[in-house]
Amino acid sequence: MNEYSLHDIQDFLKIFYFDSPSLLVTPIPQGEENQNYKIEVDDKFYVLRVYSQAHSTTGVRNEKEIEFELDFMDHVRQKGVPTAIPIKNHFGRQVSEILLNGLPHFAVLMNYINGKEALAYSSENARLMAIQLVNMHKASLTYGYSAVRPWPGDIVRSGLTFYKENREHIGLHRNELDALYNQVAEGYKVIQSLKLPVGIVHGDIKLENVLFEKNEISGVLDFDDYRESFLLEELTRTLMHDLDSVDRNVIRSGQLGVFYEVFRMDNNISHIQLRQMDTFLKARFLYDMAAYSKNGLTWLIEDIFTDLYIKKILLS
Incomplete structure (x- = not known):
């Protein structure tokens, strides 16, 4: 400044x-x-x-x-x-x-909110963030609004569209990604038929936007990306916000199970809704792989494809 x-x-x-x-x-x-x-x-x-x-x-x-x-x-x-x-x-x-x-x-x-940003995910801060996501989901369902800013599609539709538009840039693992594309396309049909809950989502939950103090969350920051979307999109973006980082990504840090446990315990998040999480995660993965390919980050794609958690959760 x-x-x-x-x-x-x-x-x-x-x-x-x-x-x-x-x-x-x-x-x-x-x-x-x-x-x-x-x-x-x-x-x-x-x-x-x-x-x-x-x-x-x-x-x-x-x-x-x-x-x-x-x-x-x-x-x-x-x-x-x-x-x-x-x-x-x-x-x-x-x-x-x-x-x-x-x-x-x-x-x-x-x-001013006192607190510090966590440098990496742990079981405890993942649990606390999951609880706040559940609280935001509940709040969204009771929030009365008549209009909200236009946004270029939910994460599943965006993932399918972006992958299709940039498929020509993909060299590594194209066959696996094409198969994943087909899975997401079929999953999106299910999502549309189920009419999953929608509401206002924060849109940018990540470690940088959460403050911790005395082993509790003291502040959730930066609501600038709010929009109307599937409530599961919020969870997806949190789980895969920094796919290129092991420490700053829930899936690659091995804390995915903590989020699932919290959501299963909450009565407002149905089992049917959670079962569609797979499609949301794979759509985000498709989007990121297409973006990395477009930008020539082949080394990053190879690194992600060899990750044990990625293989178990997204590529199985």
Whole structure:
């Protein structure tokens, strides 16, 4: 963050009556799309979230979408999911506008949540994350909404489409992946016939977006990828978020069973729904393999195909 940006932020914070000589602004490096800053004023801490001008997937960014995001955060917080609480500016609004380096952005000031990001999955933090996913699923089913941002398809349809469009790039293991494609296509027919539950999903649950403190989850962060989808998509993205990493991926770290155990124990997640998990996982795998092939990462594909957990769960 350069001095010009720092001056912009300090000037912007006056709409929250933050005009103290003790005001400190520190960039938080975490986050690939939006910018986050830790704000310290008079021994109190906050986080300023500055949104990118356009969402990386939808290409759209507007105040209504952010207000929807904050409203959903409030809803799940009331159901037991720890989320940040927005601070209203002196106009009584949660979403503000800020100029950074001369460019307009939307911004939200929130309370600071104490906690640290886990460096790798363990049985305990996998269990805690699974419980929060169940809580979010329950909350989504009781959340009343009339419209939500458009999104380019659920993960199964996206996986099938992307694989078909990029099959020409695939050299390694094409026969196995073609067979997997056929399995996913058949599984998608079953999913459509079952009419699995849909709702608002977080869309980006991973270790970087969860804070832990005293062996508990203290905060779930970054709801910017919220959308309406199958509730099982949330679980799928969590299980396979970093397929190229052993430590930061649930499946490759061997913690998949922990998630299944938690979901089986919850009465709102039916056995029929869980049985379709296989199709969701394989669709995500197809998408990733096509993406890696398209980008020439053949060494990564070979590494993943030799992984024992991948073989057992996705390639059996």
